[in-house]
Amino acid sequence: MPELPEVETVKRGLEPIWQGASIDRAVLNRDNLRYPFGAEFIGRVSGKKALSLSRRGKYLVIDLEGLYLIAHLGMSGSFTITDKENYTPRKHDHALFYLNNGKMLVYHDPRRFGFLILVDRLEDYPPFAKMGPEPLSNHFNSAELYERINAKKSPIKQLLLDQAVVAGVGNIYACEALYEAQISPLRGGNTLNMKECEALAAAVKSVLLRAIESGGSTLRDHRKADGEMGYFQHEFAVYDKEGVPCPRCKNGANTVQRIVQAGRSTFFCPACQKA
Template sequence: MPELPEVETTRRGIAPHVEGRVVTRAILRRPDLRWPIPREIAQVFAGQRVTGTERRAKYLLLHSDPGAAIIHLGMSGSLRVLDANVPVRAHDHVDLLLDDGHLLRFNDPRRFGCLLWQPAGQTHALLQDLGPEPLEQGFDGDYLFVRSRGRSAPVKAFLMDQRVVVGVGNIYVAEALFAAGVRPMRAAGKITRREYALLAAAIRRILAHAIERGGTTLRDFLKPDGEPGYFEQELFVYGRAGEACKRCGSAITLRRDAQRSSFYCRACQR
């Protein structure tokens, strides 16, 4: 599933092509995505100018005067800016036609993504109760230390809780835990303040670098220009079970808990 860097890469890729443009028509071919696409989007968004784009957590927002379209890429979704005459392919569920002869096309083979609507002045339920953005002020080791007190859940699950911090999924939490030398199954409430300082710094550094590299392409994610993200080449533990640790040479361990895979180095992480 695309995480913060992949969604931010998508936003940066489409922003120059959609910001300031008028949506002349919205074509909804397959409304039954993860949640049904509200039919009023086609009416309310048509004729509106895209005043800006925003990423909140793993959601992408297209702002206009009457409200914002909220897009989640799900497991396999992608957004592409194309000429309006490019033929429709399988799984092209939504087209937003623009006034310059281009369109924004949403393709989602698995249909786990969504397109929803947030009226101006309101906050959609999906965007309520979210934690801080990890790349903005307010997210640091002290914050994580305070939030984690009394928590018995594994630190990995704690960091993936979107109410604690947004946008950090399985890939980047694995890499951050490795960088900080912390095993994923340790209880969140037992992690020291110093370790959380290392974790917060690692999360910020790794996410920022992943954005610079265009995200991580493991299966379905491609950048809006159709190119893969290149951060996969720099992964230390994620997806490398049985391979040699790049730091110490020990084999990377794979552990499965609650249908999620955890990758870590037994020697480098304590």
């Protein structure tokens, strides 16, 4: 599932084309994705100008003159940009947006776990109401992280995946951040001291920023708005590296291990991420 860096990469790719442009026409090739589009979807977005594009956690938000289009890419969703005259239909192209600048935006989603919904007020959208701070904002720091986890006994890896603790961090980047901070994913949130929270908050920011610079991680379906793949997967230290020598331990004496936590694979080095 696309995480914060992948969604941010898509936003940055769409922004120069969509921001300031109006939707001349919208076409839906099916009635629903994860959720139904609704009978009024086309009529409500047609003629609307995109005033801004933003991201909240793993969600893309387009301000259509006070009407908000919220997009979630699910497992395999992607937006691509093409010229209207060069568009070649593909299977699983579910939503088409024809812009007044000659460009066309195509939402493609083979598994259909993503969705496009319209809301009148962002504050009324339930997932946003309980979402934690953006990890790249000034609101996310060691004190904020400590405050959110110091009474919780759950493993810190699971807490990083809790969108009420911090927005947008998923499995890949939780593993990588914990490795960078040298904190075991098995540690309870209430066992981390302020110094460790400082290291972890810094690691989360560092990993996410490097991933964004690399265009995100393409493991299966993620594509940037220009159709190109991200390449942060080539920089993974531990994620999906089971049995590979730990890059930090001297002489590769220890290997990356894989365990399962709450149904998700966790990759870490037990030697330098001690519980």
